[in-house]
Amino acid sequence: MQPVLLVEDTSSLAMLYGAVLARAGHPVDHAATLAEARARCARGMPRVMLLDLQLPDGDGLDLLASLSGANCRVIVITANGSINRAVQAMRGGAFDFLVKPFDESRLVTAVENALSARGAIEPEDAPATESAGFEGFIGRSAAMDEIYRMVRAIGRSTATVFITGESGTGKEVCARAIHAVSNRAKRPFVPLNCAAIPRDLLESEVFGHLKGAFTGALSDKPGAAAVADGGTLFLDEICEMDLSLQTKLLRFLQTSTIQPVGAARPVQVDVRIVCATNRDPAEEVRRGRFREDLYYRLHVVPIHMPPLRARPDDILDIARASLATFSREEGRGFQGFTEEAERVLMERPWPGNVRQLLNVIRNVVVLHEGTLVRPEMLPGEIAPLQVPEAPPRPxxxxxxxxxxxxxxxxxxxxxxxxxxxxxxxxxxxxxxxxxxxxxxxxxxxxxxxxxxxxxxxxxxxxxxxxxxx
Structure with missing residues (x-):
């Protein structure tokens, strides 16, 4: 078995990390400086490297940059006050990061995830465009090709992902795609809409509760974090979360433990967090509605979903695919659109994005019959514009x-x-x-x-x- 390369200049910590990994069955090779790490990589590239960012002879980020393109998954180690450095590392290609102090199980989990993660799809193996879509997406525009590329890359990691974008752009589809291409794909994907749950029940929904913990708690209930153990927890509309619960979520991210309401002791879980919002999270931080430390802990790998108006080349692809799907579901015989109906679809601004377009196609299929969708079948909100009689004006x-x-x-x-x-x-x-x-x-x-x-x-x-x- 190829050893994990540990690049750590503090000998006591190096001995501790090495002993923990050895007990878990992972041999460790140790380097105390950047120079030693470079020499060991020259003799043979490790599959996994644990890299401290603060080393006596240089910055760990420099070594990370030199490994770009190498078949080595790097887990960076940083101090508690240097989350922004960890963010830099993730954007520079790191697989995961650990914030000191971290517990033994978090260290072992990070290494095992790195060892078992799927390899990246090389550019020559990936199709130039996705004509039929990708993991639930539909579209082959340049904007979506970039989203597909990011999802493939993110799938290798265990880092938290922060998805932003207008309502209806497909943020949950993106989260599910990230889960599907990760090594957690066979474990649960648990979505939780923070805006749809009353604030006084949100803690129980996330972390669970024990019987009798509060009025109405008639039995034990595992929270979403426990249900997602080993998989992915998707927190939609994260900016709607109450500030008091944000504090508990931050501790959960730092310790990988949850404490159900009414429980005396915390419980260890292994969960990847993907969150999303249709707001500007940085603006929410400025307004004091979102914790800054939580923002930096979550905003490691950001993805912004483009609105439909920014990807007009995908409108007809989405419309045709959804027409075929809804026709099968509803037992209709629609096979396409007339040229005039397609022109109407292309002209509309779609403020509700993909969700609005799908609702329009569903409306047509449910309320009409035929083989081709004609303009007059489209609902009033996007039907061909009728020019009204011009009111008197100067x-x-x-x-x-x-x-x-x-x-x-x-x-x-x-x-x-x-x-x-x-x-x-x-x-x-x-x-x-x-x-x-x-x-x-x-x-x-x-x-x-x-x-x-x-x-x-x-x-x-x-x-x-x-x-x-």
Whole structure:
């Protein structure tokens, strides 16, 4: 068996770590400096390296950088006050990290996970694009190819993952994909929506409780962390978690132990944490709603899910795949979309992202029959826009809206508007622009240098959106 290379300059700690790993059946080779570590790697690359970042002759991150591309999984060791250094290491290719002081089981688990983890998919082995999708995803855009690449790389690690993105972008799909490509794939994946559980019950849901711990606790209940032992715990909407529970979650991450409500002693578990939010977590920290130390402990490997409007090439792929799936489920015979229906789908801004698109396709399949989806089958929220009768407006506003190039005397056109509110002028100008574009909001938005979703929101606020639908 190839020994684990331990790079640690404190002899007492090196002896302790070596003894713990030896008892677990993992022989250890020790290097006290960067120079010794480089020499041992030159003689033969270890499969796993435990690397202290603070060494007498240099920075452990320098050695990590030199191992880029090598078949060696590096577990970095850092002090409690240097979490940001661990984050740097994870982004530099480290497999996992340990924060001093850590217990024996955490050390052994990290090494065994590194030894048993799947190898990375080499670039030449991976397909150039994912035409049919990847682990629950659908799409072959450049934005999604980057997500697939990150998920493959993250799957090798046991590090915590922080997924951000708008509602409906597929954050849980991403979490499940990370679990599916990891060495924990055969163990439980346990999702928990922190926003959907009352705050006074959230601690019990996460850590469990014993019978009689509080009113209504009629029997022992294992929490999500215990159920996920050996697997992955997905904490969705993590920024909704109460500050008091954030403190307990931080301790759980540091010690890998849980203490059910009413229990006298903590229980050891082996869980990988993946969390997600549709908020800006850094802004939540600034506002005092999210603990800074917990943020840095969780925000080790960040992934941002792109909104659907940033990956328009995937809209029709998602629509066609979901149409086939829903048609089978509902016993319908739909086989595709007409060109006009596809054009309508491509023009919409999809503020609800993939979730909204899937709901629209499900609506069509449930309420209609046929072989091709036609524009009139689409629900009102995205049906082809009907141009309403233009309300009376001053000629100068319509003239401004239809003017493609700046007029030579703009003051003369604006002067009649003086005395009216800016809100009234904005509304008339936007509606006149839409009228000039034949009712096409995407075209009008481009002319106004606005996003279509902004125009839709304004129309809704004026009560125009319903009439257009």
């Amino acid at each position: 000629a100068n506003v319509a003239t401004l809206a239809q003017q493609r190039t700046p007029p030579t005397d703009l003051r003369a056109l604006v002067e009649p508007l003086i005395g009216r509110s800016l809100a009234d002028v904005e509304r008339e100008f936007i509606e006149a622009t839409i009228s000039a574009c034949g009712g096409s909001i995407p075209r009008a938005a481009r002319m106004l240098s606005l996003s279509p979703s902004t125009v839709y929101r304004k129309l809704d606020s004026w009560g125009v959106g319903q009439r257009r639908a």
